Amino acid sequence: xxxxxxxxxxxxxxxxxxxxxxxxxxxxxxxxxxxxxxxxxxxxxxxxxxxxxxxxxxxxxxxxxxxxxxxxxxxxxxxxxxxxxxxxxxxxxxxxxxxxxxxxxxxxxxxxxxxxxxxxxxxxxxxxxxxxxxxxxxxxxxxxxxxxxxxxxxxxxxxxxxxxxxxxxxxxxxxxxxxxxxxxxxxxxxxxxxxxxxxxxxxxxxxxxxxxxxxxxxxxxxxxxxxxxxxxxxxxxxxxxxxxxxxxxxxxxxxxxxxxxxxxxxxxxxxxxxxxxxxxxxxxxxxxxxxxxxxxxxxxxxxxxxxxxxxxxxxxxxxxxxxxxxxxxxxxxxxxxxxxxxxxxxxxxxxxxxxxxxxxxxxxxxxxxxxxxxxxxxxxxxxxxxxxxxxxxxxxxxxxxxxxxxxxxxxxxxxxxxxxxxxxxxxxxxxxxxxxxxxxxxxxxxxxxxxxxxxxxxxxxxxxxxxxxx
Amino acid sequence: xxxxxxxxxxxxxxxxxxxxxxxxxxxxxxxxxxxxxxxxxxxxxxxxxxxxxxxxxxxxxxxxxxxxxxxxxxxxxxxxxxxxxxxxxxxxxxxxxxxxxxxxxxxxxxxxxxxxxxxxxxxxxxxxxxxxxxxxxxxxxxxxxxxxxxxxxxxxxxxxxxxxxxxxxxxxxxxxxxxxxxxxxxxxxxxxxxxxxxxxxxxxxxxxxxxxxxxxxxxxxxxxxxxxxxxxxxxxxxxxxxxxxxxxxxxxxxxxxxxxxxxxxxxxxxxxxxxxxxxxxxxxxxxxxxxxxxxxxxxxxxxxxxxxxxxxxxxxxxxxxxxxxxxxxxxxxxxxxxxxxxxxxxxxxxxxxxxxxxxxxxxxxxxxxxxxxxxxxxxxxxxxxxxxxxxxxxxxxxxxxxxxxxxxx
Numbered sequence: 001x002x003x004x005x006x007x008x009x010x011x012x013x014x015x016x017x018x019x020x021x022x023x024x025x026x027x028x029x030x031x032x033x034x035x036x037x038x039x040x041x042x043x044x045x046x047x048x049x050x051x052x053x054x055x056x057x058x059x060x061x062x063x064x065x066x067x068x069x070x071x072x073x074x075x076x077x078x079x080x081x082x083x084x085x086x087x088x089x090x091x092x093x094x095x096x097x098x099x100x101x102x103x104x105x106x107x108x109x110x111x112x113x114x115x116x117x118x119x120x121x122x123x124x125x126x127x128x129x130x131x132x133x134x135x136x137x138x139x140x141x142x143x144x145x146x147x148x149x150x151x152x153x154x155x156x157x158x159x160x161x162x163x164x165x166x167x168x169x170x171x172x173x174x175x176x177x178x179x180x181x182x183x184x185x186x187x188x189x190x191x192x193x194x195x196x197x198x199x200x201x202x203x204x205x206x207x208x209x210x211x212x213x214x215x216x217x218x219x220x221x222x223x224x225x226x227x228x229x230x231x232x233x234x235x236x237x238x239x240x241x242x243x244x245x246x247x248x249x250x251x252x253x254x255x256x257x258x259x260x261x262x263x264x265x266x267x268x269x270x271x272x273x274x275x276x277x278x279x280x281x282x283x284x285x286x287x288x289x290x291x292x293x294x295x296x297x298x299x300x301x302x303x304x305x306x307x308x309x310x311x312x313x314x315x316x317x318x319x320x321x322x323x324x325x326x327x328x329x330x331x332x333x334x335x336x337x338x339x340x341x342x343x344x345x346x347x348x349x350x351x352x353x354x355x356x357x358x359x360x361x362x363x364x365x366x367x368x369x370x371x372x373x374x375x376x377x378x379x380x381x382x383x384x385x386x387x388x389x390x391x392x393x394x395x396x397x398x399x400x401x402x403x404x405x406x407x408x409x410x411x412x413x414x415x416x417x418x419x420x421x422x423x424x425x426x427x428x429x430x431x432x433x434x435x436x437x438x439x440x441x442x443x444x445x446x447x448x449x450x451x452x453x454x455x456x457x458x459x460x461x462x463x464x465x466x467x468x469x470x
Numbered sequence: 471x472x473x474x475x476x477x478x479x480x481x482x483x484x485x486x487x488x489x490x491x492x493x494x495x496x497x498x499x500x501x502x503x504x505x506x507x508x509x510x511x512x513x514x515x516x517x518x519x520x521x522x523x524x525x526x527x528x529x530x531x532x533x534x535x536x537x538x539x540x541x542x543x544x545x546x547x548x549x550x551x552x553x554x555x556x557x558x559x560x561x562x563x564x565x566x567x568x569x570x571x572x573x574x575x576x577x578x579x580x581x582x583x584x585x586x587x588x589x590x591x592x593x594x595x596x597x598x599x600x601x602x603x604x605x606x607x608x609x610x611x612x613x614x615x616x617x618x619x620x621x622x623x624x625x626x627x628x629x630x631x632x633x634x635x636x637x638x639x640x641x642x643x644x645x646x647x648x649x650x651x652x653x654x655x656x657x658x659x660x661x662x663x664x665x666x667x668x669x670x671x672x673x674x675x676x677x678x679x680x681x682x683x684x685x686x687x688x689x690x691x692x693x694x695x696x697x698x699x700x701x702x703x704x705x706x707x708x709x710x711x712x713x714x715x716x717x718x719x720x721x722x723x724x725x726x727x728x729x730x731x732x733x734x735x736x737x738x739x740x741x742x743x744x745x746x747x748x749x750x751x752x753x754x755x756x757x758x759x760x761x762x763x764x765x766x767x768x769x770x771x772x773x774x775x776x777x778x779x780x781x782x783x784x785x786x787x788x789x790x791x792x793x794x795x796x797x798x799x800x801x802x803x804x805x806x807x808x809x810x811x812x813x814x815x816x817x818x819x820x821x822x823x824x825x826x827x828x829x830x831x832x833x834x835x836x837x838x839x840x841x842x843x844x845x846x847x848x849x850x851x852x853x854x855x856x857x858x859x860x861x862x863x864x865x866x867x868x869x870x871x872x873x874x875x876x877x878x879x
Contacts (some may be wrong), residue, residue: 025494079544081546083598084598134544135545135546136542138544139535139542139546140542142542143535144532144535144536145532145535145536146532146535147532147559147560148559148561149559205844226542228664229664299557300559303557303558304557304558304559320557322555323552323556324553324554324555324557325550325554326554327556327557328556328557420865
């Protein structure tokens with residue numbers, strides 16, 4: 001009986017690989033730099049799988065994996081909202097500790113460690129990629145009518161004009177201050193954790209694996225401390241200005257295509273290029289405010305009227321509109337860069353060459369078809385459009401290629417060159433959309449500077465008509 | 471490749487169609503009992519001048535985060551999600567409570583106050599017990615005058631339970647007493663107000679007895695306040711409050727007025743000031759309805775959301791699902807007469823029989839299996855043969871059939 005171990009991708013990978021080697025556990029393919037997301041160590045009866053840390057508690061709770069190593073922060077984020085999970089935190093493991101802070105902008109006038117009274121916070125806006133911990137903080141502070149902006153990341157970019165509070169991970173309060181924010185309350189403190197599925201503990205031979213890791217276990221436990229309503233100063237609360245045009249430009253992978261696209265329209269921002277960025281680059285156009293945020297968050301930000309223009313992707317717009325067909329966000333200009341295809345991705349041994357053949361096979365399975373995707377609403381639309389009878393959508397944070405075939409029947413996934421898909425023994429069936437980067441606007445603008453918005457759109461449209469850009 | 475074999479999820483049989491976990495089907499037997507409870511409640515509420523309302527299943531999340539509306543414990547158990555308008559950032563919930571939506575609806579529609587409203591609807595809350603959908607029969611008396619509103623609401627609950635064959639007991643408390651006690655404890659350095667109120671909301675006053683060694687008068691007050699007894703208990707407590715907790719006196723006086731009036735009107739009343747209550751939500755007299763050793767409903771005075779400072783209301787909710795389960799064994803299926811036309815040429819006559827029975831309030835349906843009660847009518851030309859537990863009767867007039875079967879109604 002093979003034991004399934006879920007291991008983290010990203011920053012923790014090197015430290016965890018070293019830890020496993022030190023514990024005498026062979027983790028073939030998990031070496032730093034490896035692109036392999038799944039491997040089997042026959043001699044030890046171990047199946048390894050690499051996930052984004054956020055996905056590991058979910059996979060272990062579902063019983064898809066018996067044991068996992070992940071950051072406590074994602075375990076707590078899940079458990080504060082879903083207390084019934086069949087998951088056991090076996091113990092802490094050595095590694096960097098992470099804290100989660102409730103923070104405000106310096107302009108708020110708040111001081112570290114001093115929470116304002118709830119009565120001064122009616123309608124306060126929270127921005128976070130940790131929505132469950134944020135919710136708990138807001139309700140414990142008894143904040144009337146608070147709003148939560150659930151983000152993919154970059155929460156520190158939001159206060160003061162786009163949020164009153166950010167709830168964000170940081171090594172400590174000093175790191176929060178280094179991001180230009182005031183650390184008000186430490187909601188969480190924890191490190192790396194060894195977790196196990198409760199049913200697996202009772203039924204599967206995990207002894208060898210646990211014996212290897214036992215000497216490393218620490219007695220440290222995560223700490224979740226919810227704030228109460230405070231007695232501190234009443235904060236200054238900022239709103240967005242409507243006499244400017246606000247432009248969101250992306251960080252992350254999408255950033256590398258964006259400065260050139262902007263430059264083609266005669267737009268260059270001090271503090272934003274292919275190599276790096278500051279959160280608020282300086283615009284060369286009077287009345288144009290620029291901020292760097294995650295492209296995944298942009299459709300919502302434009303729909304809500306927080307930004308007037310955003311450089312995002314058609315894939316992300318499609319995902320947003322699948323979820324919210326009535327959203328006022330729209331594509332104003334297709335910039336035509338960052339081109340890639342999205343379609344169903346299956347194991348290369350899957351006996352179908354087309355989507356139609358695959359649908360026949362999936363519908364004959366007699367059980368729900370499991371679809372893993374970073375675009376869950378798009379995946380749901382795909383299933384509906386192709387009349388898949390019974391599906392389970394598995395939203396994933398990343399590293400999705402490793403899900404097929406054990407943990408999902410197929411992915412709804414994008415690929416630019418197909419390299420990563422092939423490296424993981426997968427193939428794409430018929431792509432159903434092509435994505436490029438694009439300019440998003442709101443159907444009914446909220447800025448009073450419609451003149452500036454119009455000229456900006458004209459420049460961006462002209463830039464893609466020019467032969468040199470094509 | 472065998473793709474069935476690749477499946478490793480823990481619930482491989484999930485393809486079977488089942489209701490969502492924690493939700494409730496009300497099947498015919500459940501509905502008969504449910505309607506009995508609902509009818510009893512509807513009749514009692516209507517007698518006291520209450521009008522029925524129904525609010526949407528989905529409400530905005532922010533309605534429930536408004537100050538003091540729900541505790542963090544309750545808010546952490548709501549079903550919240552983004553609906554089609556979620557692009558605006560506004561989350562919605564499946565209503566976890568009906569009091570707040572009813573008050574919201576009344577305010578939004580600008581209903582004249584005072585307003586006596588009742589509802590029969592379900593609420594949704596996460597529960598570890600797989601019981602996440604509850605039905606409630608509830609009353610909201612908005613802008614209810616002091617004492618009169620409390621009495622009225624308690625009376626509707628008692629009459630409903632009596633109509634269902636139960637002998638209700640009204641357990642009365644007042645949150646003002648617990649507030650005065652906790653304020654005194656905070657003033658004497660026995661903890662912070664929030665923690666004490668949270669503790670009292672869950673466990674009642676009893677755990678506070680150990681905290682007051684330094685304050686004998688307050689300790690004595692708590693000792694008496696945690697006893698249960700008749701309305702006379704309140705008079706004795708008022709005597710202690712004069713010296714130990716004068717701030718508790720208005721609450722004791724208000725509870726006394728309600729308890730005595732209920733007792734004098736023939737209700738079984740128990741004063742229980744120590745019972746756990748949500749002190750962020752309630753503002754005055756609170757009560758619980760017990761019968762047959764079990765609690766069936768609770769209510770009290772509260773400040774409705776959005777009505778401004780000083781607004782007050784009184785409400786209660788009866789646990790309709792549990793009440794229905796309790797009365798189900800004694801709730802019979804309605805007798806239905808089966809009408810069997812012998813041939814195609816008898817269909818019109820069979821319909822005429824059905825219409826005649828229906829007009830007399832007798833349930834009747836065409837064909838199918840005979841009712842277990844044994845009531846049926848065979849239609850053959852001009853001949854009508856009624857089969858009852860007393861035997862077979864041959865007739866030709868519709869009135870005769872009705873006259874015979876109405877005895878079994």
